[in-house]
Amino acid sequence: MTNLVNNVIFSFMRLSTKSRYGVRAVFDISYHGGGDGVQVKDIARRQEISPRYLEQIFQKLRDAGIITSKRGPQGGYSLARKPQNIKVGEIIRVTEGGFDPVFCINPEKSGKHCDRIAECVTRLIWKEAGEKLEDFFDSVTIQDLCDRAERLGVQKEQDRSSMYYI
Amino acid sequence: MTNLVNNVIFSFMRLSTKSRYGVRAVFDISYHGGGDGVQVKDIARRQEISPRYLEQIFQKLRDAGIITSKRGPQGGYSLARKPQNIKVGEIIRVTEGGFDPVFCINPEKSGKHCDRIAECVTRLIWKEAGEKLEDFFDSVTIQDLCDRAERLGVQKEQDRSSMYYI
DNA sequence: GTCTTTCTTGACTAACTTAGTAAATAATGT
DNA sequence: ACATTATTTACTAAGTTAGTCAAGAAAGAC
Numbered sequence: 099m100t101n102l103v104n105n106v107i108f109s110f111m112r113l114s115t116k117s118r119y120g121v122r123a124v125f126d127i128s129y130h131g132g133g134d135g136v137q138v139k140d141i142a143r144r145q146e147i148s149p150r151y152l153e154q155i156f157q158k159l160r161d162a163g164i165i166t167s168k169r170g171p172q173g174g175y176s177l178a179r180k181p182q183n184i185k186v187g188e189i190i191r192v193t194e195g196g197f198d199p200v201f202c203i204n205p206e207k208s209g210k211h212c213d214r215i216a217e218c219v220t221r222l223i224w225k226e227a228g229e230k231l232e233d234f235f236d237s238v239t240i241q242d243l244c245d246r247a248e249r250l251g252v253q254k255e256q257d258r259s260s261m262y263y264i
Numbered sequence: 265m266t267n268l269v270n271n272v273i274f275s276f277m278r279l280s281t282k283s284r285y286g287v288r289a290v291f292d293i294s295y296h297g298g299g300d301g302v303q304v305k306d307i308a309r310r311q312e313i314s315p316r317y318l319e320q321i322f323q324k325l326r327d328a329g330i331i332t333s334k335r336g337p338q339g340g341y342s343l344a345r346k347p348q349n350i351k352v353g354e355i356i357r358v359t360e361g362g363f364d365p366v367f368c369i370n371p372e373k374s375g376k377h378c379d380r381i382a383e384c385v386t387r388l389i390w391k392e393a394g395e396k397l398e399d400f401f402d403s404v405t406i407q408d409l410c411d412r413a414e415r416l417g418v419q420k421e422q423d424r425s426s427m428y429y430i
Numbered sequence: 431g432t433c434t435t436t437c438t439t440g441a442c443t444a445a446c447t448t449a450g451t452a453a454a455t456a457a458t459g460t
Numbered sequence: 461a462c463a464t465t466a467t468t469t470a471c472t473a474a475g476t477t478a479g480t481c482a483a484g485a486a487a488g489a490c
Contacts, residue, residue: 113365113390115478121386137436146380151479153437169437170487186389199279214312219412220287223352224279227400234396238389246385281449303465317450319466335466336458 113194119147120155120193121186124164125243128181130255135167135174144255155193162192181244187235197232200224279360285313286321286359287352290330291409294347296421301333301340310421321359328358347410353401363398366390 122145127136130144138156142149156175159165166178177184190197201208202215203225215221288311293302296310304322308315322341325331332344343350356363367374368381369391381387 112367114476118366118386118390121389125385135436139436148479150481153439154479157438167437168487169435169485171435171489173436173487175437200284201278217413217416217418219291219409219416219418220284222412223287223401223404223409224284227397230396230400231393234393235389243385243389246388247383250383250385252383252385280447301465305465314450316452319468320450323467333466334458335456335464337460337464339458339465341466 113190115151116155116158116193117190119145119152120159120189121243123147123152123155124159124177124184124189124240125247127165127175128177128184128240129244129247129252131174131176135172135176137174140255141175158192159189162188164188164192177240180241182239182241184240185236186238186240186243187232190235191232197228197235198224199228203228279356281317282321282324282359283356285311285318286325286355287409289313289318289321290325290343290350290355290406291413293331293341294343294350294406295410295413295418297340297342301338301342303340306421307341324358325355328354330354330358343406346407348405348407350406351402352404352406352409353398356401357398363394363401364390365394369394 123141126141126145130136130140138149138152141147142152156165156167160167160175163178164184165175167173167175187197196204196207198204198208200221201210202212202218202221205211212218289307292307292311296302296306304315304318307313308318322331322333326333326341329344330350331341333339333341353363362370362373364370364374366387367376368378368384368387371377378384
């Protein structure tokens with residue numbers, strides 16, 4: 099009888115799937131769509147993400163002005179701006195809600211209040227950490243990710259419209 | 265009828281209470297205990313944290329060699345090292361499990377494997393973010409927090425043993 | 431103008447994590 | 461012996477995550 103211990107250590111300073119999938123999806127639109135709209139089902143297949151779930155994430159990204167959508171046949175999603183003008187930080191702000199590691203940094207946004215603010219020595223440390231994270235993610239653009247992918251040799255998929263003519 | 269919208273924005277790149285309480289508790293031992301043991305009930309009262317919950321956190325901190333404990337009357341917890349040798353990053357590593365924002369950075373630790381590692385352009389970004397966070401938290405010590413508290417004018421509480429003689 | 435494709439919106443849910451509570455026990459000092 | 465304080469293990473309610481499901485609306489093809 100195996101003594102399987104249930105103490106796998108997780109890390110909890112973590113990003114939700116919404117952010118991770120969101121960044122990968124925007125990258126996918128940029129990398130595989132050559133300016134044309136890219137369809138949810140193709141992104142879902144390439145990135146191995148549930149198409150239904152992806153639609154929820156795209157909703158937020160569209161409302162935030164990061165991507166645009168077009169319905170109907172040959173519809174799909176496109177970048178609202180050039181990839182060098184889309185920061186990874188933007189995407190995370192939209193999908194994750196921000197970078198504050200604790201709620202008390204931003205009482206209005208979190209809707210929670212802490213009475214100990216005046217005497218709290220840790221609060222400013224958390225705040226500074228969140229700012230460092232935000233600065234870092236704002237320094238990386240979707241174009242940077244595409245450049246990386248090329249260097250890694252990730253194959254660009256031909257878009258469907260050109261496949262029709264093979 | 266108020267149209268109360270249920271869309272309070274949370275931030276999820278967040279620290280759990282275990283880390284937040286953990287750092288505050290170690291600070292409290294350093295600041296209010298003058299080298300003597302500090303009891304759970306006093307820390308819990310000053311920091312407004314459930315004493316039972318605090319005990320769980322102290323267990324991890326003790327196992328990690330950050331604090332030491334003594335049972336029985338006049339028992340309590342003390343720092344295992346000088347406050348200038350205890351990094352905030354250490355406490356978070358113990359209570360939070362690390363700084364990886366996503367599991368795929370560290371497959372052995374997380375116990376989860378991702379097939380997409382070879383082609384994943386986002387993974388190294390997450391990794392770098394986690395390292396920045398770790399470096400920052402490792403640059404802050406408990407002594408730094410105590411210095412801050414003094415500058416803020418946080419009152420040091422007399423320890424109980426001296427109170428007996430008033 | 432109907433049909434198909436594709437995005438849009440909102441409701442719903444199972445599994446998991448968090449933030450604790452509770453109870454019995456063991457060590458230590460008086 | 462007795463009171464005090466930490467130790468260990470088990471348990472739980474509430475909330476969050478990571479989705480699924482279903483009905484609808486716009487746009488183009490025919």
